[in-house]
Amino acid sequence: MCEKENKGPAQSFAGKGVCPYRYAFTLLIPLRNLILSPRKLLKMLSLREDSQVLEVGPGPGYFSPHVARATSRGRLVLADIQPEMLDFAKKRMEKKGLKNVSYHLCNGRDFPFDDNSFDTIFLVAVLGEIENKERYAEEFRRLLKPEGLLSVSELPGDPDRMEKEEIIRLMQEYGFTLKGSYGSRKNFTLLFRNGSCK
Numbered sequence: 746m747c748e749k750e751n752k753g754p755a756q757s758f759a760g761k762g763v764c765p766y767r768y769a770f771t772l773l774i775p776l777r778n779l780i781l782s783p784r785k786l787l788k789m790l791s792l793r794e795d796s797q798v799l800e801v802g803p804g805p806g807y808f809s810p811h812v813a814r815a816t817s818r819g820r821l822v823l824a825d826i827q828p829e830m831l832d833f834a835k836k837r838m839e840k841k842g843l844k845n846v847s848y849h850l851c852n853g854r855d856f857p858f859d860d861n862s863f864d865t866i867f868l869v870a871v872l873g874e875i876e877n878k879e880r881y882a883e884e885f886r887r888l889l890k891p892e893g894l895l896s897v898s899e900l901p902g903d904p905d906r907m908e909k910e911e912i913i914r915l916m917q918e919y920g921f922t923l924k925g926s927y928g929s930r931k932n933f934t935l936l937f938r939n940g941s942c943k
């Protein structure tokens with residue numbers, strides 16, 4: 746599952762591939778707000794109180810509590826490929842008393858949710874780690890409601906970071922329309938609409 750596991754700590758921390766769960770604590774450092782804060786992300790996601798949201802690759806859930814609070818009458822599903830990351834996120838969410846959250850262990854291929862289940866799907870520093878990006882893009886298209894929003898953020902310093910152009914090409918190929926592009930070349934969020942522009 747994690748190609749970094751056979752490497753030494755320094756190498757695995759900086760290397761490519763699925764971020765090892767033993768470094769999950771590094772994803773909770775508040776200094777991250779200088780790069781992308783939960784507040785800034787929330788503003789771009791334009792959530793409603795009753796939004797149905799899927800976060801793919803939440804890790805320990807740096808952004809998740811903020812999203813759960815913003816969708817207090819809706820639902821947030823956290824879906825990660827590492828059970829340890831999901832456990833970590835779950836403990837944090839429960840400690841904060843957040844109840845509108847459920848957890849899904851990904852199989853790297855498909856998601857057990859009905860078509861048109863979500864208003865919003867978001868990923869932060871995840872897409873580059875996903876092995877089968879095409880399959881996920883296909884699933885995102887199926888899972889999002891018509892006019893639903895897909896948000897992809899990439900951050901500087903991430904060895905798996907994808908370029909904006911690569912992401913736009915991939916998502917357009919799977920039927921998404923670019924709606925917004927925020928930030929710089931190395932630190933950005935792309936917003937896509939499910940389907941064609943109106």
Ligand SMILES: C[S@@+](CC[C@H](N)C(=O)[O-])C[C@H]1O[C@@H](n2cnc3c(N)ncnc32)[C@H](O)[C@@H]1O
Binds near residue numbers: 764826853869
């Ligand atoms: C660099 S961490 C980012 C965590 C979080 N989004 C954040 O910004 O703090 C990447 C996360 O994506 C998860 N991940 C990698 N490949 C995945 C896949 N195919 N499906 C779901 N999650 C995946 C990893 O397990 C890890 O938790």
